[in-house]
Amino acid sequence: MWRGLWTLVSRAARGPHSPRLCTRQGSGYRAPGSGATIFALSSGQGRCGIAVIRTSGPASGHALQSLTAPRDLPPARKACLRLLSDPRSGEPLDRALVLWFPGPQSFTGEDCAEFHVHGGPAVVSGVLQALGNVPGLRPAEAGEFTRRAFAHGKLSLTEVEGLADLIHAETEAQRRQALRQLDGELGDLCRGWAETLTKAKAYIDFSEDDNLEEGVLDQADSEVRKLEVALGVHLRDARRGQRLRSGAHVVVAGPPNAGKSSLVNLLSRKPVSIVSPEPGTTRDVLETPVDLAGFPALLSDTAGLREGVGPVEQEGVRRAQKRLEQADLILAVLDASDLASPASCNFLDTVVIPAGARNPNGSRQRLLLVLNKSDLLPAGRSDLHPDLPSHLLLSCLTGEGLDGLLEALKKELAALCGDPSTGPLLTRSRHQHHLRGCLDALGQYKQAKDLALAAEALRVARGHLSHLTGGGGTEEILDIIFRDFCVGK
Ligand SMILES: Nc1nc2c(ncn2[C@@H]2O[C@H](COP(=O)(O)OP(=O)(O)OP(=O)(O)O)[C@@H](O)[C@H]2O)c(=O)[nH]1
Ligand SMILES: [K+]
Numbered sequence: 001m002w003r004g005l006w007t008l009v010s011r012a013a014r015g016p017h018s019p020r021l022c023t024r025q026g027s028g029y030r031a032p033g034s035g036a037t038i039f040a041l042s043s044g045q046g047r048c049g050i051a052v053i054r055t056s057g058p059a060s061g062h063a064l065q066s067l068t069a070p071r072d073l074p075p076a077r078k079a080c081l082r083l084l085s086d087p088r089s090g091e092p093l094d095r096a097l098v099l100w101f102p103g104p105q106s107f108t109g110e111d112c113a114e115f116h117v118h119g120g121p122a123v124v125s126g127v128l129q130a131l132g133n134v135p136g137l138r139p140a141e142a143g144e145f146t147r148r149a150f151a152h153g154k155l156s157l158t159e160v161e162g163l164a165d166l167i168h169a170e171t172e173a174q175r176r177q178a179l180r181q182l183d184g185e186l187g188d189l190c191r192g193w194a195e196t197l198t199k200a201k202a203y204i205d206f207s208e209d210d211n212l213e214e215g216v217l218d219q220a221d222s223e224v225r226k227l228e229v230a231l232g233v234h235l236r237d238a239r240r241g242q243r244l245r246s247g248a249h250v251v252v253a254g255p256p257n258a259g260k261s262s263l264v265n266l267l268s269r270k271p272v273s274i275v276s277p278e279p280g281t282t283r284d285v286l287e288t289p290v291d292l293a294g295f296p297a298l299l300s301d302t303a304g305l306r307e308g309v310g311p312v313e314q315e316g317v318r319r320a321q322k323r324l325e326q327a328d329l330i331l332a333v334l335d336a337s338d339l340a341s342p343a344s345c346n347f348l349d350t351v352v353i354p355a356g357a358r359n360p361n362g363s364r365q366r367l368l369l370v371l372n373k374s375d376l377l378p379a380g381r382s383d384l385h386p387d388l389p390s391h392l393l394l395s396c397l398t399g400e401g402l403d404g405l406l407e408a409l410k411k412e413l414a415a416l417c418g419d420p421s422t423g424p425l426l427t428r429s430r431h432q433h434h435l436r437g438c439l440d441a442l443g444q445y446k447q448a449k450d451l452a453l454a455a456e457a458l459r460v461a462r463g464h465l466s467h468l469t470g471g472g473g474t475e476e477i478l479d480i481i482f483r484d485f486c487v488g489k
């Protein structure tokens, strides 16, 4: 009997009738305008050593032959040197490396050709023009190559997202995370989860047919419980993955003239904010994206916190306080030579000390206390303030203490964003939405009064995992994702 059950379980897990999740056989989605052959410059715009132009679609072979006539098509996937000429005028355009990728073994799954030409603008425009004159070819839309790759099952939706993130990655940590997603790790994870559900559903289907002993249903329950735990862990991590993708919010705050703007300029390595000896220089919140020790951050400079000032500065203070509430990490700046002033004491009492206390959900506001202008302290002075919370000494003027600050920032950001080589994989709210949907359905499963309802709940749960990787992906989601791509990708 157990052998019978296992045959059934493994058959259900592998198909042929089980719905495929991330299909390597094609997503079932047809890219708009998919019959045509498209071409585009795939390397960046502007003068460069080598530019790559590529085509995808049924007329790719014809296009390659037209530009390299009278030579035959080169062998598949082997770079060959060819003279390119305009098929209409016969005018030579360039001596270039060409590659022929017959489908389905290509990036898009269709016949593809690549022309690696010299990167001068006249060469590039000459080759693009010549391709435009080949019957059946038209310029590609933004993201159209990747859309076709998705349509032909070469990439799952999460891999497409990984590719988009990789193109836009600006820091090392972002690149690592995007590469992992492009490698299909998130898709693999979802596939594993879906298999667990398929197995659980098979137990139920089987017991429905054969009035089994109770132990079999316990098996299904235990699979579902395992899955709930795994989903819970990833959902808790999801906020970190999103932060790593879009940057943690780091807010620089402190009393007037502490050197907040000086610190922002130092960390961003450019003069973002105005620095002056006059207190109240910064009024608005100034936001700048920076790479902090390999992690992406959105750094906000804010107005110095003080009371009894004019209406404009008061509005600046209100905005600063609002931004503090949204901070993932507060960089609290004080003037080390002015710790006893009312503004410094007030800032310590209202911002720094409260951040150290646990909030109702047991976590603390992340905060780094920086005592700036250490160059103004008498040499060797360490008794700054009897009960000062832990802090770092810095001089924006001399740069002393900057390495220590960057090291501390790296630790904080790693905790906020997760380790991209082992950590979170859910990088978008879309991912979170589907995992929550899956968990909700598993909740329904546990409450189901009969086997049919239980099986239906598992089907819904599985549907959410399938949507995550792009099975039955709606046109709308695809448009949002592909909007991020450039022409030629
Ligand atoms: N000696 C010394 N002076 C500094 C240091 N950092 C900043 N300053 C000076 O302190 C003054 C105030 O610097 P800002 O960066 O404008 O200070 P802020 O906190 O942004 O000031 P507000 O925007 O007015 O609140 C300027 O004259 C800076 O040159 C430092 O490390 N050492
Ligand atoms: K100032």
Ligand SMILES: [Mg+2]
Binding pocket: 260, 261, 262, 273, 274, 275, 281, 282, 301, 302
């Ligand atoms: Mg300032």
